[in-house]
Amino acid sequence: MKGNDVTNNDNGTATGNGNGNGVKRSSNPLSGSMDRMRDWWAGAPQWQRWGVYVALIVGALILPAPWIGAFMSPDNDWTTVLFFPIGVYMLMAIGLNVVVGMAGLLDLGFVAFYAIGAYSLAYFGTEYGWNFWATLVIGVAITAVSGVILGAPTLRLRGDYLAIVTLGFGEIVRITANNTDEIGGARGITNVPHPPDMFGQKFLFDPAPYYYLMVATIVLAIIFSRRLEISRVGRSWAAIREDEDAAELMGVPTFKFKLLAFAVGAIIGGLAGTVWAGQANFVAPNSFPFILSATILVAVVLGGSGNLPGVMVGAFLIAWLPERFREVQDYRILFFGAVLVLLMALRPEGLLPSRRRRAELAEGTGGMGSMGAEVAGPTSDPDMEVSK
Amino acid sequence: MLDDLSSQFLPSTVGGLAAGAIYALIALGYTMVYGVLRLINFAHSEIFMIGAFASLFVLITMGISAPLTGIALVGMLLLMMIVSMAAAGGAAVVLEQVAYKPLRKKGASRLAALISAIGASLFLQELFALIVIPEVFDTPGRNTVPVPRIADRDVLFSIGNANIRTDHVIVIVAALAMMIVLDQVVNRSRMGRGIRATAQDPEAAVLMGVNIDNVVRLTFLLGGAMAGVAGMLYAFEYENLIFNVGFILGVKAFTAAVLGGIGNIRGALVGGFALGLIENWGAIFLGSEWKDVTAFVVLVIVLMFRPTGILGESLQRARA
Amino acid sequence: MTGSPEEKGGAHREAPALLELDDVVMAFGGVVAMNQVNLTIREGEIFALIGPNGAGKTTAFNVVTGVYRPTSGQVRFAGQRIDGMKRYKVTKAGVARTFQNIRLFHNMSALENVMVGIDAHHRTGAIGAVLGMPWHYREQRHGRERGLELLEFVGISHRAHDTAKNLPYGDQRRLEIARALGTDPKLLLLDEPAAGMNPAEKQSLQELIRRIRDDGRTVLLIEHDMGLVMHISDRVAVLDFGQLLAMGTPSEVQKNPKVIEAYLGAEADAS
Numbered sequence: 001m002k003g004n005d006v007t008n009n010d011n012g013t014a015t016g017n018g019n020g021n022g023v024k025r026s027s028n029p030l031s032g033s034m035d036r037m038r039d040w041w042a043g044a045p046q047w048q049r050w051g052v053y054v055a056l057i058v059g060a061l062i063l064p065a066p067w068i069g070a071f072m073s074p075d076n077d078w079t080t081v082l083f084f085p086i087g088v089y090m091l092m093a094i095g096l097n098v099v100v101g102m103a104g105l106l107d108l109g110f111v112a113f114y115a116i117g118a119y120s121l122a123y124f125g126t127e128y129g130w131n132f133w134a135t136l137v138i139g140v141a142i143t144a145v146s147g148v149i150l151g152a153p154t155l156r157l158r159g160d161y162l163a164i165v166t167l168g169f170g171e172i173v174r175i176t177a178n179n180t181d182e183i184g185g186a187r188g189i190t191n192v193p194h195p196p197d198m199f200g201q202k203f204l205f206d207p208a209p210y211y212y213l214m215v216a217t218i219v220l221a222i223i224f225s226r227r228l229e230i231s232r233v234g235r236s237w238a239a240i241r242e243d244e245d246a247a248e249l250m251g252v253p254t255f256k257f258k259l260l261a262f263a264v265g266a267i268i269g270g271l272a273g274t275v276w277a278g279q280a281n282f283v284a285p286n287s288f289p290f291i292l293s294a295t296i297l298v299a300v301v302l303g304g305s306g307n308l309p310g311v312m313v314g315a316f317l318i319a320w321l322p323e324r325f326r327e328v329q330d331y332r333i334l335f336f337g338a339v340l341v342l343l344m345a346l347r348p349e350g351l352l353p354s355r356r357r358r359a360e361l362a363e364g365t366g367g368m369g370s371m372g373a374e375v376a377g378p379t380s381d382p383d384m385e386v387s388k
Numbered sequence: 389m390l391d392d393l394s395s396q397f398l399p400s401t402v403g404g405l406a407a408g409a410i411y412a413l414i415a416l417g418y419t420m421v422y423g424v425l426r427l428i429n430f431a432h433s434e435i436f437m438i439g440a441f442a443s444l445f446v447l448i449t450m451g452i453s454a455p456l457t458g459i460a461l462v463g464m465l466l467l468m469m470i471v472s473m474a475a476a477g478g479a480a481v482v483l484e485q486v487a488y489k490p491l492r493k494k495g496a497s498r499l500a501a502l503i504s505a506i507g508a509s510l511f512l513q514e515l516f517a518l519i520v521i522p523e524v525f526d527t528p529g530r531n532t533v534p535v536p537r538i539a540d541r542d543v544l545f546s547i548g549n550a551n552i553r554t555d556h557v558i559v560i561v562a563a564l565a566m567m568i569v570l571d572q573v574v575n576r577s578r579m580g581r582g583i584r585a586t587a588q589d590p591e592a593a594v595l596m597g598v599n600i601d602n603v604v605r606l607t608f609l610l611g612g613a614m615a616g617v618a619g620m621l622y623a624f625e626y627e628n629l630i631f632n633v634g635f636i637l638g639v640k641a642f643t644a645a646v647l648g649g650i651g652n653i654r655g656a657l658v659g660g661f662a663l664g665l666i667e668n669w670g671a672i673f674l675g676s677e678w679k680d681v682t683a684f685v686v687l688v689i690v691l692m693f694r695p696t697g698i699l700g701e702s703l704q705r706a707r708a
Numbered sequence: 709m710t711g712s713p714e715e716k717g718g719a720h721r722e723a724p725a726l727l728e729l730d731d732v733v734m735a736f737g738g739v740v741a742m743n744q745v746n747l748t749i750r751e752g753e754i755f756a757l758i759g760p761n762g763a764g765k766t767t768a769f770n771v772v773t774g775v776y777r778p779t780s781g782q783v784r785f786a787g788q789r790i791d792g793m794k795r796y797k798v799t800k801a802g803v804a805r806t807f808q809n810i811r812l813f814h815n816m817s818a819l820e821n822v823m824v825g826i827d828a829h830h831r832t833g834a835i836g837a838v839l840g841m842p843w844h845y846r847e848q849r850h851g852r853e854r855g856l857e858l859l860e861f862v863g864i865s866h867r868a869h870d871t872a873k874n875l876p877y878g879d880q881r882r883l884e885i886a887r888a889l890g891t892d893p894k895l896l897l898l899d900e901p902a903a904g905m906n907p908a909e910k911q912s913l914q915e916l917i918r919r920i921r922d923d924g925r926t927v928l929l930i931e932h933d934m935g936l937v938m939h940i941s942d943r944v945a946v947l948d949f950g951q952l953l954a955m956g957t958p959s960e961v962q963k964n965p966k967v968i969e970a971y972l973g974a975e976a977d978a979s
């Protein structure tokens with residue numbers, strides 16, 4: 001199959017350096033075994049890879065089994081937890097990873113796209129009685145456009161300004177929803193339509209079909225973002241992340257590709273919102289606080305920004321731990337905050353980093369250059385360098 | 389609409405100046421830290437929050453429940469201000485030690501530093517929501533905490549249909565006075581020279597014998613103290629506090645800093661008042677529920693068309 | 709394309725102009741980094757830009773590649789105005805460069821670095837990549853094959869899969885050249901390519917630059933190593949304080965009294 005042919009080759013390029021000359025190995029046993037796994041994966045024949053894919057998908061499908069749930073979620077219905085927050089967070093993290101991990105743009109308002117996706121379904125479903133699938137398509141279009149609308153004026157800004165502007169955008173969307181009576185104001189919209197029956201499955205209040213729908217969406221999102229990553233698009237993102245000026249001078253239309261990253265991230269975030277709203281039956285502005293953007297960012301950074309499996313593990317942990325250990329539920333944001341601070345000081349590359357990203361974050365490239373007022377740090381000012 | 393404008397213009401201006409004074413004081417911290425470290429100190433909003441609660445703590449400890457007058461009022465305000473400055477300034481220095489210094493020493497990326505800042509911000513908010521507010525103020529952590537009124541809101545004089553009250557005067561005068569003091573410190577003192585030198589060129593500053601760690605600590609201390617004053621004035625003027633009171637205010641103050649030209653101390657003043665006026669005048673037409681949106685839109689527009697702000701960036705030159 | 713056999717190694721005066729700078733002024737505030745510079749670089753030549761530090765050489769590169777928009781004057785490439793054009797469009801039009809202080813994508817492999825350059829002429833977008841369109845695979849294959857070819861050409865194909873920052877210094881300079889060649893430039897700008905190289909490396913760099921020219925590309929280089937400059941350049945221009953001081957063949961320039969004064973000013977006074 002063609003898709004794998006490319007995956008194969010790319011792995012050859014990306015991980016070929018693992019044998020001695022690559023990024024300095026961390027002494028940490030976790031990344032050591034990760035590297036060994038990666039090397040195995042790079043050299044694994046086609047059938048073994050497919051074996052892993054199939055095993056993962058089968059695993060995802062039997063995951064809602066009660067005996068697993070008895071351990072994973074003794075307090076709440078496990079399938080419900082699997083759909084939300086676990087599935088939703090994972091899908092959103094895959095989307096945010098495109099923006100933050102691949103293109104190196106810090107987006108603090110990612111929840112806006114999730115909200116727009118959810119509101120699209122709620123509005124068109126209740127006002128016009130459109131079917132779930134029709135609104136899904138419209139919702140994707142609307143979120144992509146909103147990604148472009150946010151990006152077009154702001155993507156020329158310095159990285160940290162961009163972060164604050166995206167945060168502002170997230171708040172604008174929430175406050176606007178809150179103040180606009182046409183979409184329910186602060187009360188939100190109720191009776192959001194469920195998806196129509198499919199494969200004999202009724203989408204009502206049983207969470208199982210939604211979970212399978214979520215799994216399918218996540219698999220699609222993984223395929224999409226992985227294919228982008230190994231293509232010209234992903235290479236351009238990586239180049240922009242490392243040295244935007246050099247990238248532009250090597251013929252990369254940086255603005256266009258940054259906009260694309262925003263749009264792709266927005267689409268995946270929007271999908272998460274639409275699927276969630278189809279199950280939740282109800283949307284309101286206070287489902288979309290800044291803290292959700294921050295939580296997804298924690299997931300991406302914790303897992304290992306830029307590395308898809310890492311990001312998904314990160315999202316899973318962030319979503320699951322507070323559900324499993326109810327006693328810590330109240331303390332989860334306190335904990336997330338501490339995790340971010342500690343992680344940046346001790347292991348900025350996250351738990352399961354991509355090899356490349358690990359080096360970038362540690363040495364002060366990775367999108368923004370290093371902090372000022374630190375003489376020992378590497379040169380941080382690209383504009384200065386060009387003109388030297 | 390025009391009636392609204394003529395009847396509300398002057399009162400909105402007064403409200404805008406009072407709000408703007410507080411934005412300006414918080415903006416100073418953003419602007420100074422950005423000037424020296426090129427870092428958006430995302431947790432600065434929580435430093436402000438700590439300052440606000442410190443003032444409330446003073447009022448509760450002193451058992452104030454009725455408005456004061458005369459010397460008692462002035463003394464109480466000074467006491468609140470000193471305690472808030474100490475609490476917020478101290479918190480800012482600790483924040484720097486814990487959340488930024490390790491990254492600085494490693495020469496870590498600014499992305500990493502910003503993420504650390506966000507983490508510190510979440511941590512401090514939750515620390516108050518979960519522990520400090522329930523324990524110290526005896527209120528459920530996510531509820532608003534009322535602040536007792538310590539000065540009667542007498543109308544001192546009127547301009548047109550705008551009534552200028554005692555509290556307006558106190559807020560605006562106190563804020564201006566603090567800003568003048570800070571401006572003098574930074575522009576006249578030896579320590580202030582260190583800050584300016586570092587903002588311009590850290591490497592040269594080190595060669596000239598400036599101790600970067602001291603400069604950074606001082607920057608956080610001064611910025612934090614100003615946020616403390618802002619917190620005290622906020623508690624005094626708006627009389628309600630909540631654990632995340634800093635969030636929106638912080639973004640607005642940052643907007644003010646950018647509006648005036650980030651890194652520029654006088655710019656923070658101009659930006660703060662400008663933003664306060666813009667959002668309050670905007671509210672005449674749009675309704676006050678759109679105030680926050682107005683502020684964010686101003687931020688985007690400024691960054692798009694004049695990213696160096698009204699007065700330009702003066703502690704340092706604009707850097708990518 | 710150009711560089712037919714009889715043109716090689718000398719008389720390029722008849723060859724058509726490839727890059728023209730007309731009265732280019734580049735001022736930063738009060739500092740004039742380029743003052744009314746006129747230059748014509750002809751197809752197929754190796755042209756060197758020399759001058760003391762701060763003479764405006766790198767500024768000239770930045771003006772040509774679109775990093776700066778000149779304060780006044782025109783830059784034309786193959787007859788088309790490129791001043792004020794977007795940087796990536798200048799690159800697509802056929803101008804590529806290296807950097808004085810190496811600016812590779814340090815954490816990408818050598819091959820990936822070159823592929824970024826080659827991508828300049830590729831068209832696969834998000835949709836093509838996601839849906840796995842035939843052109844996506846064609847371009848991926850082309851990028852890899854061409855990339856390996858270019859690494860071979862500059863002599864570092866054995867390091868194709870190494871991370872760029874782990875390459876030795878000389879190889880990083882070569883990788884930058886390969887990455888620039890990936891964009892298939894008609895004009896290649898090399899900013900101090902020999903900086904930090906030992907004599908043997910300089911020798912092979914010299915050969916590499918010749919081979920690039922023999923491939924039909926025009927080379928414009930900034931270099932401080934006079935031996936190298938005089939050896940391989942067809943023509944040399946001297947910049948001093950943003951002004952064009954002299955221009956001609958290496959031997960003409962070496963004899964030019966103004967150049968001697970600018971370079972040896974102190975000694976000349978002393979004697």
